[in-house]
Amino acid sequence: MQSLNRKTFVWGAGSKLRILLSYLQMIDRNADYVYDPFIKEIKYKFQGIHFTSEKEIKDYATLCDSFVVAIGGEHGKKRQEIALMLKSEYGLKSLTLIHSSSYICNTAKTGEGLMMMPGSVINSFSSLGDNCIVNTNASIDHECVIGNGVHIMGGAVVTGRVHIGDYSSIGSNATVLPDIRIGKNVIVGAGSVVTKNIPDGLVVFGNPARTHKVNI
Numbered sequence: 001m002q003s004l005n006r007k008t009f010v011w012g013a014g015s016k017l018r019i020l021l022s023y024l025q026m027i028d029r030n031a032d033y034v035y036d037p038f039i040k041e042i043k044y045k046f047q048g049i050h051f052t053s054e055k056e057i058k059d060y061a062t063l064c065d066s067f068v069v070a071i072g073g074e075h076g077k078k079r080q081e082i083a084l085m086l087k088s089e090y091g092l093k094s095l096t097l098i099h100s101s102s103y104i105c106n107t108a109k110t111g112e113g114l115m116m117m118p119g120s121v122i123n124s125f126s127s128l129g130d131n132c133i134v135n136t137n138a139s140i141d142h143e144c145v146i147g148n149g150v151h152i153m154g155g156a157v158v159t160g161r162v163h164i165g166d167y168s169s170i171g172s173n174a175t176v177l178p179d180i181r182i183g184k185n186v187i188v189g190a191g192s193v194v195t196k197n198i199p200d201g202l203v204v205f206g207n208p209a210r211t212h213k214v215n216i
Helices: 015-026 054-061 076-090
Strands: 008-011 033-035 049-051 066-069 202-205 210-213
Touching: 008 015, 008 076, 033 054, 049 054, 054 076, 066 076
Parallel strands: 008 033, 008 066, 033 049
Antiparallel strands: 202 210
């Protein structure tokens, strides 16, 4: 695959891709082939090939050596599933895209496919799984353990020694207090303050955050 001129396959053509185009340019990459069945036309400046047919995925993916899954929001599980498929079926490498103003402590460990937006922070001895997003001015403090497909949204604060399970999302400007454990598939609403452990599959919001069972 490495002989194929550094072509990049992108899954998703919405706002996330628009933001990430400059990140790709920083590492001398382009969004060469972009698949999104829900967007018929990309309305911002774009130089790659956009397609909507699932049947063409193989045709374009086999021309590439790397990929980006440009899907944000509360879709961490889908992001993870797509990434695993592109790796296993086409042998593509997951790209990590980090803004120059972000900070990752040298004692932290991060997985594949990480996206870090401006001003985001990962502090000492924290670890993140694959396909996580740390959004603008969000921070993950010391000794946290973050699962796969987690999205820490803009301005959120994850304090020390917090554990967050796979595919959970922490809403904009939310705060998770120290030593809290958040399960898998949890949604923390914007501006919430999480003061106690949250089991799998719940939506929490408020100050203090209260839980509401939903089907995810």
